[in-house]
Amino acid sequence: MASPVDLRVLLQEHVDELADAVLERVRAGEGPHGAPDAATLRNLRLGARAAVDCFLARLAGERTAAEVDLFVAHGRAQQAAGRTLTELLSFYRLGGLAMWERSTALLPPSTQLPAHETFAFGSAVLELVDELSVAAAEGFTAGEAEARRRSRALRERLVSLLLSDRPAAPEALALAARAAGWTLPARVRVAVGALPADPLPTGAGPGPARVLAATVSDGREALVVADGEEAEQWLGRAATALGLEAPLAIGPAVAPADSARSAARAIALLDHVGAGAVGAAGDVVRCDDHEIALLLGAAPDLAREVAGRRLAPLSALDDAARERMVATLAAWLADPGRPQAMADRLGLHVQTIRYRLKALRELLGDALDDPDERFELSLALRVQSPAPPPAS
Known part of the structure; x- marks a missing residue:
């Protein structure tokens, strides 16, 4: 019956075969982004060989830590290549399964492992896959964080150019937009x-x-x-x-x-x-x-001056009379020359409107009939009150 050290000796002669089995399984299990590209396969081959070496060392009882930097870098590379974390972890899961299957297939038929050694054998594979997956996920998430920081910085530069008091040149905006991945x-x-x-x-x-x-x-x-x-x-x-x-x-x-x-x-x-x-x-x-x-x-002082000048004739009236004249003026500006429409708007009898119009003409003169002066009167009412004059 073979011992754990014997297993290492038996499998040591097939390191390349075990690494190839990992690659074949990963290649066969294509994700949504398709088969791994050449660069990914090269990285996977390096990682597979390192994983196999670490696995065999653990079979020999050497509890050395895996060289995780390689797998952290692999996680970063896969994030940069646009793959998902789920795809990345599936590479390691499939690779571990391939390593287990090929290792057991390489054992001579006469090699019969007791149950506890079989479990220990499988546990070593799972433990290593878990350790390497954690390292790769760490690299992947670190790559994501860096990508987000870069993207945020590029977007902040673009929006700062857009909102600058001094307009940026169109060429500069176009370059900044392309760098930020934002369609201008x-x-x-x-x-x-x-x-x-x-x-x-x-x-x-x-x-x-x-x-x-x-x-x-x-x-x-x-x-x-x-x-x-x-x-x-x-x-x-x-x-x-x-x-x-x-x-x-x-x-x-x-x-x-x-x-x-x-x-x-x-x-x-x-x-x-x-x-x-x-x-x-x-x-x-x-x-x-x-x-x-x-x-x-945009010019509040000037607007107030215009309003004060145009509405000055109404300032001598008491509050109630001034309020009536302002309401009549607003109705006239909305419906000039239409006393009945003004009466309907204000809910008054048309004769009352004619009486008020007479009084308003005595105060404002020909301003009610001059288009330019009516415009100034309309602006004056807007300045005096947030509410605009009644609409027709």
Whole structure:
């Protein structure tokens, strides 16, 4: 009856055959990425030979640790090749099975191992496969972490170029986008939302890969996405993943080099919402829907001066009379020259409207009939109150 040392001696003459058996089994068990490529097979051959040597040493009772650096490197290489951790571990599982089967097949027919030695033989294979699998998985996950860090750094560089106050050259943006694996579209939208006051729970995801994110100012996060029918959907998903507080302000569609302008517009809209100058009925506010408010907000002092000058004739009235005149003026601007429509809008008798119009003309003169002056009056009402004049 052969002893464990004899088993080593018997199998030592077949080291290459055992390594080849490992490769054949791995090659036969193709994963979703297909058969291993030439580089993978070379690495597997080195690893198989090292594993066989370690296995035979353990059969001889030498409890030396496996040379794990080779298998850590193999795990990194497989991650870089785009394989999954499941595929990687299947290589080792199949290799261990092949080593067991070929070893038992190589034993002479006269070699009869007692049950405890058979179990010890199998245990040595499983123990080694487990040890090497752990090393390879360590390399794989380390490679993944490095890849994520590189990807994050490249995406951060790209979004910093996009949101820079000084527009980057198109060539620089194109290069940065290619390096980050992000398709540079013809037009983008930038959304801005407030970061959560409390930290996100551990495990919160970064959001859709097609959305770039960067912290801007005052605890706010900017999101950049390709403009299109699904732009708001992707921005909403990214905002949810990052836990941004509602509302999310969405800037206008611009060329990528003008992303900073879209971001600045969205930030301004959030400021208007915070000040109560713009209402936010839902989770999203759009700059496209509040262009006049943003226009007036760009020069607030001038807007207030225009409003003060145009509405100065009403300042001498008491509060109740001034409120009536402002309501009548807003109705006139919405339906100029249509007293009945004004009456319907305000819920008054048409004669009351005609009486008020007479009083309003005495205060404002020909301004009610001049298009340019009506425009200034409309802007003045918008400055005076966040709510826009009644729409027709």
